[in-house]
Amino acid sequence: MGKRHLGAGLAVGALLAASLAVPAGADDGIRSGYSYMTPETKGMQDDDFQNPGMIWVDDGEKLWNTVDGKAGKACATCHKDAATSMKGVATVYPKYDPKIKKVKNIEWQVNNCRTERMQAKPWKYESGQLLAMTVYIRHQSRGMPMNVSVDGDAIPFFQAGEKFYNQRRGLLDMACKHCHADNAGKNARANLLSQGQTNGFPVYRLKWQKAGSTHRRFRGCNKQVRATPYKAGSDEYMNLELYVAWRGRGLPVETPAVRN
């Protein structure tokens, strides 16, 4: 169970019917980063007691229940039990917000709640608190299929993300798609190229020895092709995050995933 059979005989239905405990693939050959990992790394992710990302889940839960800001509120004051109120949220983010007329991700929404509702200071992108809260919120959707909306008002932002994904950049003159669409499954020396899916983010990355966001990963990829990265939380990366989430449609949310 949970093994990916590449044989043509296995129907998509069988994959969907597979238990969500072990992340399977979605249809159309869409593969979670999980499927590229070694058995050891998979095992680390599968066992909550071994998964180092669970530390961020625990920290996030504490923050969820901690009063902060002049309004004297915690997240739990309004949203009560995250297991209920946040269930499914990760599957539809990033999403278009008519108030800002832009696409927002969970990190943005957390900080918006903090400044608008709690009258608290926003957390810095990639800070321990923002990572923990994002991991905690996304964790409430673990096993649910990614399903972002890319129609209606989201269309131009989705298209901007797609354009970014396909645009060459940096001295190495590579687009995201060259590694993660055209050559996923192949090796760059010892490095197995994945589809660059975001369903496990924020992930615990062994290389980082901590949890990290999609935008941190985008910056790392951009720098690797010797391109100037954008800021974490920038519009460019919000749009890219939407496009990449759409590429992973149907994949189960795995947060906190473990990656190398």
Add this chain to the structure above:
Amino acid sequence: MGIRTLAVAAMGVALTLAVHGDAAAAESVKYKVVDESSIPKSLTGKPGDPKKGRALAINRKKGNCLACHVMPIPEQPFHGNIGTDLNGVGSRYSEGELRLRVVDPKVVNPDTIMPAFYKTAGLHRVLKKWQGKTIIGAQDVEDIIAYLKTLK
């Protein structure tokens, strides 16, 4: 006096290294693509050294050909499989065709993942420290071509 001159000269070298690091020199050699398939003329006029070319193919900060290509370099454990196997590439292409494929492979295949190793024009958002630089120098190109020609 002689010692002092030497010291100043050495300082100059140190400064140059500090500024350029391992970045290649700016593209300075003009070249001519013939029939969109070949750069017949050497970039430097100086014969390439196949031994140096082989080392550049391994070097992750220079040619790094092994990142994407299987090559007859058995002492290196991991060869990428994104590009074509380079065994026998010296028989399949002429020297000029090889040179174009290293200098600017997009002339041959606009959609290729392969970087242009000797080009600065038309790039998007290059990191400041790499602006105006090529991935490898002109003589590096010639050394790699000399090595690829030996892969018969």
